[in-house]
Amino acid sequence: MDVETVKSENEEMVESKEKELLKKLQNDIDQNFTDSIQLIGRSRPILELKKRIQKVAPLDCNILILGETGTGKEVVAKMIHHLSGRNSEEREFFAVHCGGIPDTLLESNLFGHEKGSFTGAYRTQKGYFEIASAGTIFLDEIGDTTHSFQVKLLRVLQDKKFRRIGGTETLQTNARILAATNRDLVKAVSESLFREDLFYRLNVITLKIAPLRERPEDVPLLIRYFLSKYTKKHNQLGIYLKPETIKILQRQYWRGNVRELENAIERLVALAESDWISPEDLPDEYLNAPDPHYLENAPFLIYSKAKEQFEKEYITRLLTMTNGNVSKAAELAAMPRQNLHLKIKKHKIVPRKRFSEAKNEN
Ligand SMILES: Nc1ncnc2c1ncn2[C@@H]1O[C@H](COP(=O)(O)OP(=O)(O)OP(=O)(O)O)[C@@H](O)[C@H]1O
Ligand SMILES: [Mg+2]
Known part of the structure; x- marks a missing residue:
């Protein structure tokens, strides 16, 4: 047998093993959830997080979700909603990005407003606290809110009562509050940027998501998951990553965490020129890392x-x-x-x- 034959047989073996691993990944995908609610990972931090989610989701308490950007905070929030018993047609999930939007708009979205209560308020509008009274409100980027908003939020959290902007009627809400931030809230409290009383209200239960660099063993799994997700989405079934390619991707420093890794895989799938993506197909930056x-x-x-x-x-x-x-x-x-x-x-x-x-x- 010549060297070339041995080489090619070896390559075939490696490639069939990769296909096998990709198939096995199906066991990691939770069929109860859609693509946007998958928490893929077998590392200790992820397994423990999943266990805690199962435990706390049915409890009717506020939960604070902490993690760097792109670590899956919204995924966790949606998962809690779906496992909470609040998940049905009329019990909705609302994600509200609290950072970088003016207080009036944020408050109007959450509490609603009466017609004529401010310029542009042409008609009375209900807010999420009213619409999602039996559902879940996910307050994303809570660490970026102003003091004045924090005071108003604290009031709703304490007695479940609120008023629409410009309204006189006191309304009742039973919405469950999940909040998330990538900021160090303890530090923000010590610097008086975040109200301590609100922090303790939100912080009844905290779920912390470990950044990808602390769980490198999840990277190959995530790579294969995103590969399968995007080859399906872009109708490019039959594209694979060579094991050496996966190794190179695994040793990158994913600053943007899972989101950055996901984008990189989608890009590779979209630009793929052959069935097997090899290291040479990667951008130089990856090879030189x-x-x-x-x-x-x-x-x-x-x-x-x-x-x-x-x-x-x-x-x-x-x-x-x-x-x-x-x-x-x-x-x-x-x-x-x-x-x-x-x-x-x-x-x-x-x-x-x-x-x-x-x-x-x-
Ligand atoms: N463990 C995981 N398994 C599968 N997909 C994941 C996982 N973690 C994150 N993702 C995916 O990564 C992307 C970013 O997740 P998400 O939006 O929940 O992050 P985030 O922490 O809210 O980020 P940001 O701080 O920027 O708001 C999403 O597309 C999400 O589906
Ligand atoms: Mg988010």
Whole structure:
């Protein structure tokens, strides 16, 4: 048997194993939920989170969901609603993004308003507290709200009563409140940016979602899940990722967490030119990213050489994290900017833009 035959047989074996793994993934997809309510992952933090969700969903208490951007806070909120017994036609789920919108609009959305109560209020309108009285209201980005809004929210949470803007009638609500933020609320409270009384009201039960970098074992699973999701969506069934491609994706620093990984897979599927996506099909940025596990596989080096190598990889990673911004990188690493500049020069590091952002600029 010649080398080429062995190589090709080996490749076939690897590829059939990959197809097998993709099939097995079906067991991880919860058939009770739609695509937007899947919490894929077998890492300890995810399994524990799922267990807690099952436990607290039927309890009728407020829940605070914490996690960095793109870690799945909205997924968790929807899952709680679906498992809460509040899930039926007339018991709706409303997600309200509280950050970056003016208080009047936010309050009008939540509490409703009477005709003529402000310019543009041409007719009386019910708010979510009224419409979703038996449902769930998900207050996203709660850490970005103003003090004045926080006071009003606290009042509803305390006695379940509210008034429409400009209204005189006191209305009752039984809506369940789920709130989420990617901010450090304890710090915000200590800096008086967030009201302590509201924090304790919301914080009866806290669910914390671990960032992707703390559960790298979930990455291959998520990759295969998104691959199956987007090949279906784009009618591109029969596209796979070679195991080496998955390995490279696994060692990336996913700053935007699951959302960034999801976007990357959708993009790869959309741009795929052959059935098997190989490492060469990945953007250079991915190929050049340092491997966080390199020490385990690296050849042994004398101390001074190892230190040099570490420094180079550390700085390369740092600059990737800050998208090439040296000042930010210096701040993050807590080192003088000048010092960082010298090291960048010494190692001839070319700061690169991350693929996703470089693309958006086109
Ligand atoms: N464990 C997971 N399994 C499958 N999909 C996930 C998982 N976590 C997140 N996602 C997907 O990632 C995307 C981002 O999730 P989501 O919007 O819930 O994040 P978020 O924490 O609310 O982000 P942000 O802070 O930006 O609002 C969604 O498309 C979601 O379906
Ligand atoms: Mg969100």
